[in-house]
Amino acid sequence: MSDPLREPTFLILTALVDEPMHGYGLIAEVDRLSEGRVALRPGTLYGALDRLTDDGLVARDREEVVDGRLRRYYRLTPGGEGALRAETERMRRHVETATLRLQGRTA
Amino acid sequence: MSDPLREPTFLILTALVDEPMHGYGLIAEVDRLSEGRVALRPGTLYGALDRLTDDGLVARDREEVVDGRLRRYYRLTPGGEGALRAETERMRRHVETATLRLQGRTA
DNA sequence: AGCAATATATCGGACGCGAAGATATGCTCG
DNA sequence: CGAGCATATCTTCGCGTCCGATATATTGCT
DSSP states (O other): OOOOOOHHHHHHHHHTTTSOEEHHHHHHHHHHHTTTSOOOOHHHHHHHHHHHHHTTSEEEEEEEEETTEEEEEEEEOHHHHHHHHHHHHHHHHHHHHHHHHHHTOOO | OOOOOOHHHHHHHHHTTTSOEEHHHHHHHHHHHTTTSOOOOHHHHHHHHHHHHHTTSEEEEEEEEETTEEEEEEEEOHHHHHHHHHHHHHHHHHHHHHHHHHHTOOO
């Protein structure tokens, strides 16, 4: 398999599951998804979107101009959804493993 | 809070929950914990142990010589256990969030 | 008029990981 | 008995992702 996704990348993909979003909108959505814990920075965001586009996990969607400002939308590709599912499952296993170990805490 | 732990680091801490282990032993234990999915490399392992020691998440334990070879043991510190618990909880939230989104998949 | 918010983008540095290799010892099997 | 493999630690170098900072442009709000 591939490398684990880092936290910002994981949350970007998660945010795009429901519907296409534009970059700046993702900042607010990731903030919401993470309950204020993850504040996406521009450098991280746009770098990640370029990379994910190159890797085929997201794709450029429509463009809109609202209030004279360009919004560039991105959507999750099937490959991106698959990657997110795989990553979620990987994390789920690790959480399970660690939780079990931390419960049986006697040594 | 602090930065997320990367996968190898997370598994090293998890492996040390039960009892102190030496570096080379951790390679086998992480392999087992991850069901063969994560093969810890020497560069990653010893780099991580030095870093985690500096950060106070693990500490040097006893040293043994077995068959003429030195074994340098490390143990999880209270701070290390706390960091592992926090990280596990963080991942658990992300897994939950992503799982919910992926389930309600209609768009 | 001026400042915050919206929206995109780029650049440099930090940091963890992986690949590769160096070094040393002892066990095993042909 | 000798060669190779497993055990055990450690270092160096490059890469990828993220962050901090900065740049630029437009509109809304006070």
